[in-house]
Amino acid sequence: MQFVQQIVNGIMLGIVYGLFAVGLTLVYAVLKFVNLAHGEMVMVGAYIGYFVAVATNNVLLAFLASIAGMVFLGVIIERCLLRPVRLAHHFTPLLITFGLALIFTELVKMYVFGGFPVIYPEDIRKPITLSIGPISITTLQITTLIVGIFLMMGLGFLIYKTKLGKAMRSVAENMETAALLGVNANRIARLTFGLASALCAAAGVFIGVLYPYIHPHMGAPLAFKAFAIILFAGAGNVFGAICGGIFLGLVESIAVGFGLTLWRDVFTFVIIIVILLLKPTGIFGTPYPETR
Amino acid sequence: MELQYFESVAIFTGIYIILGWAMYFPLSAGQFNMGVIGFAAIGAYCSALCSKAGVPFGLSLLASAILGGIAGFLIGYPTLRLRTFAIAIVTIAFSEIVRICAVNLNFVGGSRGIIHIPFFTNVLNVYAVILILAFFLTRWNNSKWGRAAQAMKEDEDVAESMGINLARMKLFVNGVCGFMAALAGVFFAHYTTFIQPAHFGFDLLMRVCCFVFFGGWTYFWGVFLGVAVLIIIPEIVRFLDDWRLVFYGGVLIAILLLRPQGLMTKQTSEVLRRGLKGWLKWGREEHLRMRNRE
Numbered sequence: 254m255q256f257v258q259q260i261v262n263g264i265m266l267g268i269v270y271g272l273f274a275v276g277l278t279l280v281y282a283v284l285k286f287v288n289l290a291h292g293e294m295v296m297v298g299a300y301i302g303y304f305v306a307v308a309t310n311n312v313l314l315a316f317l318a319s320i321a322g323m324v325f326l327g328v329i330i331e332r333c334l335l336r337p338v339r340l341a342h343h344f345t346p347l348l349i350t351f352g353l354a355l356i357f358t359e360l361v362k363m364y365v366f367g368g369f370p371v372i373y374p375e376d377i378r379k380p381i382t383l384s385i386g387p388i389s390i391t392t393l394q395i396t397t398l399i400v401g402i403f404l405m406m407g408l409g410f411l412i413y414k415t416k417l418g419k420a421m422r423s424v425a426e427n428m429e430t431a432a433l434l435g436v437n438a439n440r441i442a443r444l445t446f447g448l449a450s451a452l453c454a455a456a457g458v459f460i461g462v463l464y465p466y467i468h469p470h471m472g473a474p475l476a477f478k479a480f481a482i483i484l485f486a487g488a489g490n491v492f493g494a495i496c497g498g499i500f501l502g503l504v505e506s507i508a509v510g511f512g513l514t515l516w517r518d519v520f521t522f523v524i525i526i527v528i529l530l531l532k533p534t535g536i537f538g539t540p541y542p543e544t545r
Numbered sequence: 546m547e548l549q550y551f552e553s554v555a556i557f558t559g560i561y562i563i564l565g566w567a568m569y570f571p572l573s574a575g576q577f578n579m580g581v582i583g584f585a586a587i588g589a590y591c592s593a594l595c596s597k598a599g600v601p602f603g604l605s606l607l608a609s610a611i612l613g614g615i616a617g618f619l620i621g622y623p624t625l626r627l628r629t630f631a632i633a634i635v636t637i638a639f640s641e642i643v644r645i646c647a648v649n650l651n652f653v654g655g656s657r658g659i660i661h662i663p664f665f666t667n668v669l670n671v672y673a674v675i676l677i678l679a680f681f682l683t684r685w686n687n688s689k690w691g692r693a694a695q696a697m698k699e700d701e702d703v704a705e706s707m708g709i710n711l712a713r714m715k716l717f718v719n720g721v722c723g724f725m726a727a728l729a730g731v732f733f734a735h736y737t738t739f740i741q742p743a744h745f746g747f748d749l750l751m752r753v754c755c756f757v758f759f760g761g762w763t764y765f766w767g768v769f770l771g772v773a774v775l776i777i778i779p780e781i782v783r784f785l786d787d788w789r790l791v792f793y794g795g796v797l798i799a800i801l802l803l804r805p806q807g808l809m810t811k812q813t814s815e816v817l818r819r820g821l822k823g824w825l826k827w828g829r830e831e832h833l834r835m836r837n838r839e
Contacts, residue, residue, distance in 0.1 A: 262574050264682045287630040310791060334798065341805045344577050349760060352797035355751045359791045447740040473747060477641060480634045489633070522638040526623045 259510035267502025268401040273456040274482040276449035282489035290354040292476025298457030334543035438478025488533030559671035567725035575835035583640030586745040588727025589734035617723020658741025666736035761807025
């Protein structure tokens with residue numbers, strides 16, 4: 254029964270992983286670079302959520318404020334730092350976001366509680382544990398599950414059913430052709446980055462609520478997991494990122510269940526390296542586009 | 546006291562130059578290997594264990610560098626068929642694996658690391674190694690293989706159609722990358738006499754990236770320049786101390802936005818050299834004119 258409990262925990266973790274891996278894969282698909290500051294954006298989102306949660310004691314407000322703040326930040330980053338280098342060498346945006354990641358971490362470490370971990374306020378977490386047979390699950394986990402699935406379905410609807418999503422997919426296919434055909438590529442790029450930032454913020458608040466510690470260095474390990482997920486599932490594939498997230502959550506929880514807590518990250522990385530050795534495009538991956 | 550301070554700055558500059566060249570070398574063939582930190586950690590731990598067991602420094606240096614080279618060669622295999630961003634991520638993941646292993650394995654001291662490593666590094670042996678590497682890099686740039694690497698950087702498909710064995714080149718450059726980075730790790734371990742897994746984290750990777758891309762990633766003297774400038778600026782401007790990493794991040798972003806090829810490229814160095822030569826020639830002529838007038 255311990256095993257079933259670990260599977261339930263793994264799915265919860267997987268939903269959170271899936272949420273920010275989707276943002277990363279979306280940015281890769283449309284803008285053709287990997288955002289190395291993704292984990293740090295989750296961290297900043299979690300901090301914004303924390304401040305609003307402390308001030309208003311309302312988790313919904315914290316969630317929305319965090320999303321709004323991160324969308325604002327994301328749009329500014331896209332406009333000022335990423336648009337100017339869109340035509341540059343392909344590791345330029347990669348390194349710019351790497352620099353950004355370090356600046357975020359250092360600034361938060363220096364100015365926000367001196368870098369000490371903080372915990373989301375107790376009142377808004379109030380875990381009510383429900384027991385279904387031998388499995389225990391908190392209402393918070395159920396809420397996260399529902400909101401996470403809802404967000405992913407909304408994203409799927411946006412990408413595959415609306416005109417905007419069609420524009421995004423066309424830009425992902427080929428930015429120049431899409432621009433020739435009348436798609437405002439700059440607007441789509443801005444929108445994609447904003448959307449990814451919003452997903453970061455959502456994941457950050459979920460992490461803050463479910464695993465209550467947040468600290469300046471939480472970003473890098475999370476970002477690694479997201480990289481692992483998108484590489485393993487095939488970069489640029491939204492469905493693959495969700496499946497990959499849940500798979501990774503399950504692997505980690507089961508590793509913890511077997512008492513291998515310290516080694517679980519090694520597991521993750523070894524799994525990616527083996528999969529890339531066998532199938533370089535990832536499990537759901539299609540062959541790489543010609544550029545990059 | 547004063548002398549010791551200059552010596553430490555010189556040695557750290559040397560270590561970062563070797564690390565920077567380790568990152569530059571695969572870049573010169575279009576491979577973005579960010580695993581230098583992992584290789585440096587392998588070199589540092591291996592040589593620390595060897596030296597504590599009483600192996601002479603030269604031997605432990607060579608053994609660790611070769612071990613690093615083997616690690617680089619092996620990490621070359623999963624990255625053979627990947628594109629730039631995936632190579633970057635797989636190599637970062639490799640460094641993380643090394644770091645987590647160092648934290649969790651007890652015979653290398655866990656997260657407390659290894660202390661009381663014998664003190665062997667001095668300015669002389671660091672810069673001797675740098676001289677050898679510089680000689681190697683100059684020869685490499687003018688060799689058949691170096692030109693093949695350059696062709697690969699420009700366009701892999703064209704290079705392959707010209708009969709360049711891409712897989713062999715990639716494995717080779719990654720192996721040399723591991724070799725050089727492990728050398729830097731060895732010098733680091735025997736200078737600070739104390740290593741722990743936290744030394745080989747993201748800050749170090751960030752610094753190396755910043756040095757390489759600030760100086761110029763297309764030419765190895767550019768890397769040299771980048772390290773020299775960016776180590777010396779925070780040493781002079783002391784109030785940057787807390788802000789050092791933010792400063793490095795900002796410099797990296799600024800240089801990539803303003804001059805993505807870095808401060809120095811091969812062309813810049815040509816212009817400078819011609820300029821210097823012209824300036825000296827002009828000076829000689831003026832001197833002659835003045836002497837004739839007398």
